Amino acid sequence: MISIIFLIIMLLKTVLKNSTTAGFQYYIWVPFLSMLFLPFLPFTKVPFCGFPAFQNITAKAGAKADFAHAATGTAPGDWLQDFTITIQQHTVPDLQLLFTVLWACGIVFMSVMFLVASHRLRQLKQDSVLCLDNEIAAIFSDCKTELKISRCIALYQSAQAPTPMSFGIVHPCIILPATIRQNMSDSEIRYILLHELQHYKSRDIYFNYGSCLSATIYWFNPFVWFAVKQIRIDREVACDTLVLRILGENAYIDYGNTIIHYAEQYLRRAAFSLILEFSGGNRQIHRRISEIVQFKMENSRTGFRSSLAILLIFAIILFIAPMTPLNVLASGYYDFASASQNTEYEDLSAYFPNMDGSFVLYNLAADSYEVHNLKQSSKRVSPDSTIKIYSALFALEYGIISPENTGLSWDHTNYPYKEWNGDQTLDSAMRYSVNWYFQELNKRMGMEKLQNRFDLIDYGNRDLSGGLDDFWAESSLKISPIEQVEQMTRFYQNDLKFDPRNVGIVKDAMLLSSSNNGLLFGKTGTGDVKGLNKNGWFIGFVETEGNTYFFATNIQNGENCSGSTAAKITLSILNDKKIYRNDSSQK
Numbered sequence: 059m060i061s062i063i064f065l066i067i068m069l070l071k072t073v074l075k076n077s078t079t080a081g082f083q084y085y086i087w088v089p090f091l092s093m094l095f096l097p098f099l100p101f102t103k104v105p106f107c108g109f110p111a112f113q114n115i116t117a118k119a120g121a122k123a124d125f126a127h128a129a130t131g132t133a134p135g136d137w138l139q140d141f142t143i144t145i146q147q148h149t150v151p152d153l154q155l156l157f158t159v160l161w162a163c164g165i166v167f168m169s170v171m172f173l174v175a176s177h178r179l180r181q182l183k184q185d186s187v188l189c190l191d192n193e194i195a196a197i198f199s200d201c202k203t204e205l206k207i208s209r210c211i212a213l214y215q216s217a218q219a220p221t222p223m224s225f226g227i228v229h230p231c232i233i234l235p236a237t238i239r240q241n242m243s244d245s246e247i248r249y250i251l252l253h254e255l256q257h258y259k260s261r262d263i264y265f266n267y268g269s270c271l272s273a274t275i276y277w278f279n280p281f282v283w284f285a286v287k288q289i290r291i292d293r294e295v296a297c298d299t300l301v302l303r304i305l306g307e308n309a310y311i312d313y314g315n316t317i318i319h320y321a322e323q324y325l326r327r328a329a330f331s332l333i334l335e336f337s338g339g340n341r342q343i344h345r346r347i348s349e350i351v352q353f354k355m356e357n358s359r360t361g362f363r364s365s366l367a368i369l370l371i372f373a374i375i376l377f378i379a380p381m382t383p384l385n386v387l388a389s390g391y392y393d394f395a396s397a398s399q400n401t402e403y404e405d406l407s408a409y410f411p412n413m414d415g416s417f418v419l420y421n422l423a424a425d426s427y428e429v430h431n432l433k434q435s436s437k438r439v440s441p442d443s444t445i446k447i448y449s450a451l452f453a454l455e456y457g458i459i460s461p462e463n464t465g466l467s468w469d470h471t472n473y474p475y476k477e478w479n480g481d482q483t484l485d486s487a488m489r490y491s492v493n494w495y496f497q498e499l500n501k502r503m504g505m506e507k508l509q510n511r512f513d514l515i516d517y518g519n520r521d522l523s524g525g526l527d528d529f530w531a532e533s534s535l536k537i538s539p540i541e542q543v544e545q546m547t548r549f550y551q552n553d554l555k556f557d558p559r560n561v562g563i564v565k566d567a568m569l570l571s572s573s574n575n576g577l578l579f580g581k582t583g584t585g586d587v588k589g590l591n592k593n594g595w596f597i598g599f600v601e602t603e604g605n606t607y608f609f610a611t612n613i614q615n616g617e618n619c620s621g622s623t624a625a626k627i628t629l630s631i632l633n634d635k636k637i638y639r640n641d642s643s644q645k
Contacts, residue, residue, distance in 0.1 A: 197248050
């Protein structure tokens with residue numbers, strides 16, 4: 059998407075070149091750079107490993123995850139039994155780690171180059187001496203007055219400086235070559251000082267540092283490097299234009315000759331240019347001279363069109379942003395809108411020994427949340443088999459199965475569980491978490507219809523790129539425990555206006571057990587990778603007399619992080635909260 063926005067900007071620059079200002083050609087890059095830094099702002103809650111380029115690679119790798127038909131768990135006896143298959147994920151974690159390490163190495167290398175450039179600049183300044191030439195100092199003072207600059211800017215001279223240059227944010231300074239007095243006339247020195255001071259007045263140094271930082275972060279992206287190079291050229295042209303506005307028409311040729319004079323002496327370009335220098339590379343000099351030759355005073359209509367065009371660019375980027383990897387990137391964590399309203403944060407770590415656990419409870423009557431481990435509760439992970447609730451609902455909505463007939467025939471493939479090896483109804487498929495049943499429903503619906511429905515209910519990151527069979531199983535689709543509770547509440551209340559009969563059928567299929575104080579509905583899910591239970595879910599709700607409680611438990615990074623373990627933990631918490639007692643009978 060970075061490349062697309064880059065191409066849009068280049069196209070607009072070309073199309074609008076003759077009807078906009080040189081400042082437009084330069085400042086049009088502001089929205090581009092802003093977009094590059096957006097994923098790294100604190101409010102996006104972006105994890106380090108979620109770098110945009112790698113996020114896409116990871117999603118595609120997930121789509122290729124290979125399922126091995128190796129069963130885990132013990133013999134089925136009740137609804138707490140896991141019915142899951144192992145995913146032989148060779149590509150997802152390995153590729154993510156590999157590319158993250160490569161990206162980090164690139165960042166370190168570029169940072170070292172940045173530090174080296176900064177060190178050389180400090181050395182150059184230390185080796186410089188304050189300009190003691192009274193005539194140059196007088197010209198410098200007149201230029202500052204002409205540009206209405208009151209801040210103290212140090213003026214140095216150095217035998218090491220091949221071209222006039224300016225740098226520094228806290229202590230801005232300008233360094234002139236030591237031989238400038240011998241080689242340049244007073245008028246030429248005035249042009250140079252006006253140019254460097256105009257850089258200061260336009261705050262170009264901030265833009266320059268932003269460009270260098272973007273090149274460091276996106277070191278692998280040639281479009282960013284090309285943009286940085288283009289920004290450098292546009293910056294000098296814009297600065298020339300501002301100086302020409304001050305100078306009389308008779309000075310245009312002399313000003314251009316001054317640029318050519320220094321270009322003959324200094325054409326080398328560094329990878330990191332932390333300075334704003336008077337001369338530049340061949341292409342830059344050619345463009346600047348060409349613009350000077352064609353220079354005409356810009357009128358108010360040109361300025362208005364330029365401002366309008368930059369606003370258009372911002373609007374385009376804001377429109378495209380939701381479709382960019384930035385949105386995927388920001389989707390790593392869910393922004394819990396109810397964080398400060400009717401939410402009680404509690405410590406339930408004792409229920410989660412030797413593992414990362416989260417628990418979210420929503421009290422419908424009180425309209426209040428209880429959350430253990432907000433960070434983990436906001437983190438989006440694979441939904442695994444909990445997705446089967448929504449696959450069933452969508453299949454009923456599309457008529458793939460009907461309330462009268464939810465049955466599918468077994469194709470006589472030998473699955474690891476005897477409960478899977480036979481014809482299934484929605485009730486039996488939900489009870490035994492029969493993968494092939496729900497994969498067949500997804501296949502018959504097709505990717506487009508599934509995507510439409512997941513978009514409609516705004517489910518997690520809505521990313522189905524992992525493939526029709528596997529997007530839900532430790533692959534591309536991810537959702538947080540808080541979102542699971544919110545989705546379950548909307549499902550229960552049928553906020554999205556599905557056929558109430560279809561909602562009722564799925565709810566009936568989710569009924570697990572009953573006790574003297576209520577009914578327990580839910581679905582477990584287990585992410586089993588290479589034989590290890592790494593991601594355990596239990597989501598659902600408890601209907602009691604006069605109230606309904608919605609819950610989601612997720613466990614990770616421990617031994618046996620399965621759906622059945624998550625369910626046992628949930629039952630303990632619900633029992634201790636006196637919401638649902640464990641003296642239940644099974645459905």
